[in-house]
Amino acid sequence: xxxxxxxxxxxxxMLLFAVASCNNDDNGMDPEQIAMPTCDDGIMNGDxxxxxxxxxxxxxxxxxxxxxxxxGTYAQVDHMGRPGxxxxxxxxxxxxxxxxxxxxxxxxSQMVAEFQAGFEARLxxxxxxxxxxxxxDPADVNYQNNILNLDATTxxxxxAADVLQVAPDEVTTYYNGTVGLTGRALTDDVIDISxxxxxxxxxxxxxxxxxxxxxxxxxxxxxTSDGVSLTATIDAEFPxxxxxx
Amino acid sequence: xxxxxxxxxxxxxxxxxxxxxAADHLDAxxxxxxxxxxxxxxxxxxxxxxxxxxFVVDLQSNVLPDLAYGTFDEDxxxxxxxxxxxxxxxxxxxxxxxxxxxxxxxYGEAADLGLNSQVLVNAPLGDVAISAETATVETTxxxxxxxxxxxxxxxxxxxxxxxxxxxxxxxxxxLGFLPPSEAENTFAGANTMSIVVEMPNxxxxxxxxxNAFNIPVYNTWVTTNRKQ
Numbered sequence: 264x265x266x267x268x269x270x271x272x273x274x275x276x277m278l279l280f281a282v283a284s285c286n287n288d289d290n291g292m293d294p295e296q297i298a299m300p301t302c303d304d305g306i307m308n309g310d311x312x313x314x315x316x317x318x319x320x321x322x323x324x325x326x327x328x329x330x331x332x333x334x335g336t337y338a339q340v341d342h343m344g345r346p347g348x349x350x351x352x353x354x355x356x357x358x359x360x361x362x363x364x365x366x367x368x369x370x371x372s373q374m375v376a377e378f379q380a381g382f383e384a385r386l387x388x389x390x391x392x393x394x395x396x397x398x399x400d401p402a403d404v405n406y407q408n409n410i411l412n413l414d415a416t417t418x419x420x421x422x423a424a425d426v427l428q429v430a431p432d433e434v435t436t437y438y439n440g441t442v443g444l445t446g447r448a449l450t451d452d453v454i455d456i457s458x459x460x461x462x463x464x465x466x467x468x469x470x471x472x473x474x475x476x477x478x479x480x481x482x483x484x485x486x487t488s489d490g491v492s493l494t495a496t497i498d499a500e501f502p503x504x505x506x507x508x
Numbered sequence: 509x510x511x512x513x514x515x516x517x518x519x520x521x522x523x524x525x526x527x528x529x530a531a532d533h534l535d536a537x538x539x540x541x542x543x544x545x546x547x548x549x550x551x552x553x554x555x556x557x558x559x560x561x562x563f564v565v566d567l568q569s570n571v572l573p574d575l576a577y578g579t580f581d582e583d584x585x586x587x588x589x590x591x592x593x594x595x596x597x598x599x600x601x602x603x604x605x606x607x608x609x610x611x612x613x614x615y616g617e618a619a620d621l622g623l624n625s626q627v628l629v630n631a632p633l634g635d636v637a638i639s640a641e642t643a644t645v646e647t648t649x650x651x652x653x654x655x656x657x658x659x660x661x662x663x664x665x666x667x668x669x670x671x672x673x674x675x676x677x678x679x680x681x682x683l684g685f686l687p688p689s690e691a692e693n694t695f696a697g698a699n700t701m702s703i704v705v706e707m708p709n710x711x712x713x714x715x716x717x718x719n720a721f722n723i724p725v726y727n728t729w730v731t732t733n734r735k736q
Binding site: 331332333334335336337338339340341342343344346355361363364367368370371372374389392393395396397411421424425426427428429430431432433434435442443444445446447448449450452454458470472481484485486488489490491492493494495496497501502503504505506507508 | 537538539542544545546548549550551552553554556561562564584585591595596597605607608612621622623624625626627629641642643645653655658659660661662663664665666669670673674676678680681682683684685686687688690691692693695696697699702704706709712715717719720721723724725726727728729730731732733734735736
């Protein structure tokens with residue numbers, strides 16, 4: 264709408280200039296005619312809101328296709344790369360500014376500098392919580408290098424740069440036991456993969472509900488799988504995600 | 509030292525009762541539950557050997573009754589950022605913004621780095637009617653495919669048990685997550701507002717960014733941006 268108006272204002276300006284030029288040539292045109300807008304003079308003038316329409320003329324036909332207005336500035340409010348990063352590894356504390364909000368308005372190139380240390384502390388806190396639940400000294404239950412042999416600092420450095428990597432020329436898998444970080448398919452069990460990387464230790468099953476005294480009951484917590492799998496329908500054809508239910 | 513660290517940890521875990529919904533659903537106080545809330549993000553090869561890359565952005569969710577759900581907000585610009593040289597700064601951007609029942613897509617070199625953006629009005633990719641129940645899709649002149657509308661939420665997670673697991677109360681889920689026979693997918697039956705765009709890799713170009721396995725990758729992330 265605005266664009267159209269601007270265009271017509273420009274056009275009418277050009278016409279007036281042309282008419283004024285004629286006057287300068289003194290070809291006998293009555294200057295009064297220029298000053299009297301009519302509803303059929305082919306320019307937007309008077310109180311018209313379009314060319315020969317609107318105002319005291321007939322209403323403009325708004326049915327014409329007008330380019331939608333996309334003007335303005337849009338300021339970032341949310342961010343996501345890999346699943347669950349901010350949810351699981353940012354810790355908000357009562358009375359303190361929200362770390363989660365700050366994360367969502369930080370550009371990826373700054374994320375490691377600003378959030379890696381907090382993520383690493385949070386990872387260790389989760390281990391402390393389970394030490395207590397197991398009746399152990401938190402000093403004795405710490406993050407152990409994971410199946411990718413990443414230490415806590417390296418792992419949280421990778422995760423703090425919160426981007427989802429996708430390989431144009433490789434099969435997509437978040438992690439399949441051999442290779443990973445080539446994207447995220449709709450069917451990938453990203454929660455179990457994340458839990459294995461955070462709590463699985465070097466074997467991947469460090470805390471997976473083991474029965475250590477053979478009494479038929481789990482003695483270690485189950486932290487490497489949430490136990491659920493995909494329930495939504497995935498289609499073979501674009502857009503792949505299925506009709507709402 | 510360990511004890512003070514532990515106390516700090518306990519304080520941190522005693523979060524203020526905010527219910528967290530992953531993957532990114534309701535992840536933070538400011539964006540959670542609003543029309544700008546990013547629920548999830550996927551990027552994948554649509555089939556083995558395909559020369560295309562598909563991006564799925566899920567906004568909003570009806571998994572909990574107090575979440576925003578059901579309408580794309582004309583004040584919210586969604587951006588899929590793509591870094592092709594490994595510096596974690598976007599080189600390309602795909603934008604999506606709704607107007608009067610249609611979703612308009614734009615694609616081009618990233619012009620506004622940082623936290624403020626403008627619509628790339630001179631680089632339209634195409635537009636598509638926002639679907640109701642059944643998917644309406646468009647293929648653009650440049651060979652991209654676009655879609656916007658409500659879809660099933662494909663995320664799966666026993667989210668309520670997760671909250672019990674991270675609760676520092678020693679009595680809370682001492683055995684962690686539940687075995688498959690007892691675990692429940694919190695997102696079963698949930699819907700979300702999806703924006704899906706499939707781009708020929710030729711349009712995205714080559715990339716020099718590498719993942720941890722030394723495989724060439726696009727570094728991608730999605731943002732929502734509110735009109736000022």
